[in-house]
Amino acid sequence: MSEVMEDQLTRREFILRGALLASALTAFPSDALGKAPGRPQRVIVVGAGLAGLSAAYVLTRAGADVRVLEAQSRAGGRVLTFRDPFPDGLYAEAGATRIHKSMDLTIKYAKLFNLKLTGFYPADDRFVRLRGGRREVVRWKRMASDVEKFALHLDRANQWIRIEGGNDQLPQAFARMLSDKITYNAPVVGIEQDRNGVRARYSTRGALQTIAADRAICAIPATIMAGIEVSPRFSASKRQTLEKLSYESASRVFLQCRGRFWEQQNLNGFGVTDQPAEIWASSFGQPGVAGILQSYTRGDVSLRLTRMTEGDRVTATVDLMERIFPGARENLERGVSKCWSEDKWARGAWAHPDENQLKQLAQPEGRIHFAGEHISSQPSWMQGALESGERAAREILQVSRNSPITDSSTAIIRRSP
């Protein structure tokens, strides 16, 4: 990383941490909790992504009475490992994929749940680069500098890891630990609060239910939060920020191949194009004969794919892949895609709020607190989601103990996955 970039990151880190701290300090003017002494704090957590799960975990350990309401039938949200369509136990990440070795919180939780971490990139240095129609076999540095043009600074290849067996094991481990506290298939449609408490309305099996608590944490994307009925309405600045926060589009198309034919060509299955797209061999490091190649696109390219039918997404990706790894078409067994802009419970991949937006997003509204990757010092990463959940849980614990809010946000690496 260049010195200039390091300086910028440090400045940015400083500003984001300051913004989070400022909002936490002004969070609880003279807001008495109104809970009976001795009764555990009751907290509703909306969303069982990593933000909601880490919040629920911290609160439960502190003795709070927690209920997590999750819209889908699974925990994990944007941590989604595709297994079903693939043979021989193969899997591929449709959402969160790589973890930088500096992402201490992600690694802390993976270790807590005894999950094994393994290298993300192959050590063998034979990547393919497609630029202006020209195909070249290049080493890591060249490939990484192309990726940096449209995505992130990649550092060294050996600094990137993943959870062996699939990243979904991380939310699943949280969910097992919190199993009696999570209600699935329970989308929250409305939240009300008054001086006595907070109530969430959620739909379950076609009927509406209401649950009451002392406080709530909304750990869902701003795209979804903006559409939830809240009474009394949030402050104007919160509403505007939620409505205006823009989300990046990201899509993955996976090609299941009958063999790992690129290995016979002495290539590692990873590459980059000027489309722009990153190409990964998702099956790298997995046993079995079949292979999976994936293309990972963002921005306009991802939006174009999102507008296509599933069949056209696969055809377009096979055409691209054939130019990078000749033989892709001949070896194709099936294709499958995931476009996050059309995901009902995310409606986008991730957000990059500016400092002012971050401050507005983190600001509690009475008894309602907020978490999610978009309200952290590392937006767009699992690390950010985990950090935000811990922060929101701490806000509640500190106000209930009547102790001052302290800043313990973690360091930032400002980049998109």
Ligand SMILES: Cc1cc2nc3c(=O)[nH]c(=O)nc-3n(C[C@H](O)[C@H](O)[C@H](O)COP(=O)(O)OP(=O)(O)OC[C@H]3O[C@@H](n4cnc5c(N)ncnc54)[C@H](O)[C@@H]3O)c2cc1C
């Ligand atoms: C394509 C892509 C690639 C990524 N790559 C990486 C990567 O390589 N490394 C990395 O660390 N991170 C990566 N990320 C980011 C990472 O996945 C997210 O930062 C993180 O998972 C977000 O967690 P969250 O809890 O904030 O939100 P989510 O995971 O979105 O969780 C929110 C939860 O709330 C639920 N929900 C939504 N609405 C409601 C409602 N009304 N009522 C109840 N529940 C509701 C959702 O179903 C979901 O389970 C990637 C993300 C994407 C999309």
